[in-house]
Amino acid sequence: MSPKRPDPLRCRKLPGAADTLVVMKTGATDFTSQVPTHFDTTFVCAPNYIIFSDHEEIFRGHQIHDVLATVSEELRAEHPDFEIYRRLSQSGRSALAPYENKQINFKAVDGDVTGGKGDSAGWKLDKWKFLPMFHQTLTLSPGYKWYMFIEPDSAIFWSTVLKYQQQLDHSRPYYMGSQVLIGDLEFAHGGSGYLVSDAALKRVVDYYLAHKEDLEKFNEEQWAGDAVAGETFKRADASLTRVWPIVQGDHPGEFPWGRDHGDKPLWCFPTMTWHHMSAADAENMWDFEQRWIADGGLDNTTSGGYLRYRDVFTFYVQPQMKTAKSGWDNGSSDIEGQLTDLPSCYRACEKDSACLQYRFNLQTKKCTTSKEPRLGKKALQMEEFVSGWLYDRVEEWRRKRPACEEDLWIEGND
Known part of the structure; x- marks a missing residue:
């Protein structure tokens, strides 16, 4: 693929873009570590977007809206x-204590963006944002189809977001995402992203305004705001359309490439979507899509003109498996035992004809291997891992994967 970012970017003029609004929900505790990269990536391609947070401000010329302003006083x-x-x-982001600032936590754990939630103040507040976000989105930015x-x-x-919408009718109440269950509450996982038609958004906002007091009480009883959102869509007669794996919540280093649905x-x-992405991850993936578009991906009728997981593995993941990586965890979990050194771990994998990759802990001398390819992620600071792959075997594994001869868009629940 082309080594440099193409200019001008074709993503700015894709069919359907004018009919689509990208809505980002964030918070002051993670704003500076995560959001700015989207101004140079996601929002470069998407001509219409709106950002909601728990603190209203102008950031680098961009309006950030207070999503909680309409919650009961x-x-x-x-x-x-x-x-x-x-x-x-009262005091803006300067009111945050150092331990509350995700930017500091983000650096401290070397890019693990899954930390810092649970019982944190920002996480507790987050569950209250979903329903007001739907209301304010429709109030501030009406008239979009998606x-x-x-x-x-x-x-x-x-490009996949827009291609997917071409298969669908926006006048139907679509609430589409990666399905999750908490008890009997089914909902679209928020971090994976979810696609909503204007028909569904109008229904859920009408229901919210008619039952605001009851829904706020229900919200108080729950711990996950996306679960509250899912239940409210259901009550508004816009139940979830389950579209995993098109929309999904894995990082590209952890996706199960060899499995079936x-x-x-x-x-x-x-x-279409990835989750647990650092700012660098998001930028790299965005660059990958732009190069794919520039190299004619949208015009390739043989492949369908859209990105499949096959393409991400072949052109983004696999090239990163050519050399071993220090301070890297590729997720190998088949235990080979304690070996004396890294070359011994490599040889243990090499002796097993099905082994594709290995991981060696320099501190404990523990060697693990895997028969499935996985890129993994940067190890935490306390983990002294070296990870490697038998690249020729990974290439052979890739060549034996099935040919993708049919479109696998999901348009409704089975």
């Missing part, structure tokens, strides 16, 4: 979940 003034919101309202909701550690293939290989499905 009593909750904002008194509920303990809103304590950080009250501080932000709304693509994402979070700062999400990455999307913009039903009787179809994941390898052949269209790919």
Whole structure:
């Protein structure tokens, strides 16, 4: 593929872009570490977007909206979940303690963007943002056919978003995402992103406004705001359309490339979203899509003119497997035992004809291998891993993957 970013970018003029609004939900605690890269990537391609946070401000000329401004005044003034919101309202992001700032935490754990949630103040507040976000989106930016909701550690293939919409009717109530269950609540996982038609958004906003007090009580009882969103869509007669694996929440280093969905290989499905992406990950994936477009990917009728997981593995993941990486965890988990050194771990993998990769812990001398290819991610600072791949075997594995001869768009639940 072309080594440099193409200019001008074709992604700015793709069919359907004018009918689509990208909606980002974020928070002050992770804003500076994650959001700015989207101004140089996602929002370069998407001509229409809106950003909601728990703190209203102008950031580098971009309007950031207070998503919680329409929550009941009593909750904002008194509920303990809103304590950080009250501080932000009074003093801005300077009110955050160092341990609350995701930018600092982000650097401290070497790019692990999954940390810093759970019981944190920002995480407790986040669950209150979903329903007001739908309301404000429709109020501030009406008239679009499609709304693509994402979070700062999400990455999307913009060309796939638009291609997918071409298969669908926006006048139908589509609420489409990667399905998750908490108890009997089924919903689209927020971090994976989810696609909503204008018909569905209008239904959920009408329901929210008619039942706001009851829904705020329901929200208080839950811990996941995306679960509250899913239940509200369901009550509004716009139940979830399950579209995993097209929309999914893995990082490209952790995706199970060799597995199937039903009787179809994941390898052949269209790919639209990724999650747990650092700013560098998101930029690299965006660059990959632009090079793919510049190299004629959209015009390739043989492949369907859209990105499949096959393409991401072949042109993005596999090239990174040519040499061993220090400080890297490729997720190998088949235990080979304790060996004396890294070359011994390599040879243990080499002796097994099915082995594709290995991982060696320099501190514990533990060697693990795997028969499935996986790129993995940068190891945490306390993990002294070296990871490697038998590249010729990975290439042979790739060549034996099935040919993708049919379109696998998901348009409704089975």
